[in-house]
Amino acid sequence: MSFSTMLSTMAVGMLRTCAIFFLTLLGSLPLGLGIMLLRRSGNRFVSRLTQVFIAIIRGTPLMLQLLVWYFGPYYLFGVNIKGWRFPAILVAFIVNYAAYFAEIYRGGVESISIGQYEAAQVLGYSRSQTFMKIILPQVVKRILPSITNEFITLVKDTSMAFTLAYQEIFSLAKQISASQTSFMPFVIAGVFYFIANYAVAYAMEGCEKALSYYN
Amino acid sequence: MILEMNNIRKSFDSLEVLKDISLSVDSGEVVSIIGPSGSGKSTLLRCATLLEQVDGGEIRYLGRAACTEENGAPRYASPSELKELRRAFGLVFQSFNLFPHYSVLKNVMEAPMLVQKRNKEEVRATAMGLLEKMGLESKCDAYPCQLSGGQQQRVAIARALCLKPEILFFDEPTSALDPELTGEVLKVIKQLAEENMTMVIVTHEMPFARAVSDRVIFMDGGVIVEQGEPEEVFGNPRQERTKQFLRNYEP
Numbered sequence: 111m112s113f114s115t116m117l118s119t120m121a122v123g124m125l126r127t128c129a130i131f132f133l134t135l136l137g138s139l140p141l142g143l144g145i146m147l148l149r150r151s152g153n154r155f156v157s158r159l160t161q162v163f164i165a166i167i168r169g170t171p172l173m174l175q176l177l178v179w180y181f182g183p184y185y186l187f188g189v190n191i192k193g194w195r196f197p198a199i200l201v202a203f204i205v206n207y208a209a210y211f212a213e214i215y216r217g218g219v220e221s222i223s224i225g226q227y228e229a230a231q232v233l234g235y236s237r238s239q240t241f242m243k244i245i246l247p248q249v250v251k252r253i254l255p256s257i258t259n260e261f262i263t264l265v266k267d268t269s270m271a272f273t274l275a276y277q278e279i280f281s282l283a284k285q286i287s288a289s290q291t292s293f294m295p296f297v298i299a300g301v302f303y304f305i306a307n308y309a310v311a312y313a314m315e316g317c318e319k320a321l322s323y324y325n
Numbered sequence: 326m327i328l329e330m331n332n333i334r335k336s337f338d339s340l341e342v343l344k345d346i347s348l349s350v351d352s353g354e355v356v357s358i359i360g361p362s363g364s365g366k367s368t369l370l371r372c373a374t375l376l377e378q379v380d381g382g383e384i385r386y387l388g389r390a391a392c393t394e395e396n397g398a399p400r401y402a403s404p405s406e407l408k409e410l411r412r413a414f415g416l417v418f419q420s421f422n423l424f425p426h427y428s429v430l431k432n433v434m435e436a437p438m439l440v441q442k443r444n445k446e447e448v449r450a451t452a453m454g455l456l457e458k459m460g461l462e463s464k465c466d467a468y469p470c471q472l473s474g475g476q477q478q479r480v481a482i483a484r485a486l487c488l489k490p491e492i493l494f495f496d497e498p499t500s501a502l503d504p505e506l507t508g509e510v511l512k513v514i515k516q517l518a519e520e521n522m523t524m525v526i527v528t529h530e531m532p533f534a535r536a537v538s539d540r541v542i543f544m545d546g547g548v549i550v551e552q553g554e555p556e557e558v559f560g561n562p563r564q565e566r567t568k569q570f571l572r573n574y575e576p
Contacts (some may be wrong), residue, residue, distance in 0.1 A: 114543065205425045212342075215471050223420075223422075224421050225418060225422035226420065226422060226424065228376055228418070229418065229422035229424070230424075231375075231376065231416065231489065232374055232376070232411070232414075232439070233436040233440065233484070233485075234408065234411050234436060234440035234488070235436065235439065235440060239439060239440075243435070243439075248425065248426055251426070261377050284513055291469050323468060324468040324469070324470050325425060325468075325471040
């Protein structure tokens with residue numbers, strides 16, 4: 111197999127990796143916000159339950175969670191979910207990352223001084239206006255470095271879709287390497303991950319700069 | 326009466342901070358509240374501005390009840406009624422509490438547009454007029470972090486005034502400022518007093534309180550110890566506790 115054939119075969123895998131990455135963010139960034147609001151709920155039961163949920167998600171390997179989401183429905187309920195491989199992968203990633211994002215958001219929200227809430231209240235802002243216009247924009251700025259960390263981890267974590275035999279770049283590299291007895295697929299995969307993360311870091315740095323107009 | 330507070334009681338856990346305090350403020354009146362730290366002056370302001378819930382007593386703005394007492398327990402008006410009543414007052418904080426991600430102009434303009442649904446052009450004109458009065462028209466595009474403390478506090482005053490409150494509360498507006506910056510903020514408050522803005526000012530600036538107020542209230546231990554015209558309270562205090570307190574401020 112020539113280098114260019116190898117590269118073009120693996121290009122499909124790169125696209126699938128990117129699909130997992132972007133769709134996971136699309137789902138987990140907003141879901142994390144919802145989980146954070148539940149975690150901060152005034153209802154003790156709701157907040158406690160959310161805390162347990164976050165503990166479970168953070169306390170077990172993502173690889174195990176992938177297996178649970180894919181095989182769980184069959185073993186637990188006898189439901190056949192053949193053909194739902196990709197959705198199962200997305201659910202596992204989205205739920206996992208949302209739990210981490212929720213805790214990052216919470217740290218950000220709790221770092222905003224009480225004076226900001228009080229000023230908004232006296233000026234007549236409603237609770238949702240206060241959150242959306244005053245609190246959230248300041249939170250975003252404060253949590254960007256932590257969010258960048260998560261993004262970079264996610265780029266590399268996509269390789270865990272390998273567990274469910276999803277043909278993203280890591281699975282393909284392993285397969286082609288075995289069939290062609292070549293080391294090159296791993297190099298290609300490595301370079302791909304590195305460039306992808308470089309791009310993520312560059313884009314996030316741009317975001318941080320864009321928000322650096324105030325302190 | 327713009328503000329009436331009757332028999333206000335407030336405790337934090339077992340600590341009684343306000344013991345049956347009553348305070349009425351008439352239209353155009355400037356009232357200063359002085360007293361040692363922990364005397365309850367800030368808590369009184371926070372109860373008046375609905376940032377703290379009282380344990381008992383009545384609060385009325387323009388005769389409309391924000392809080393009444395029933396069988397010894399406070400009963401606050403409905404959220405929609407409270408929202409309406411909040412329009413009656415503004416508050417200037419010790420720590421300014423400007424919104425750091427908004428420009429000066431947006432800090433002043435957003436609440437009138439968002440909360441009072443006023444026309445953007447009218448709000449802009451009002452806001453620019455207020456900033457001009459504060460000597461800050463050239464700073465309208467700056468962000469709070471680019472301003473001195475005194476400038477930030479003047480923006481906070483403009484932000485409160487842009488909502489056209491009937492009464493403006495100041496919670497130690499100059500305590501976070503050095504003497505030079507204190508002067509520029511006090512000057513602005515004095516100017517408002519001359520324009521007959523109704524104000525209640527919690528302050529440690531005795532000469533200022535004496536010069537600007539129609540009435541001075543001395544609080545200690547959660548009660549009003551003495552009140553009256555500034556010349557009486559400062560010049561000829563009747564209570565021993567007041568004399569003792571004011572002695573600390575003698576040059």
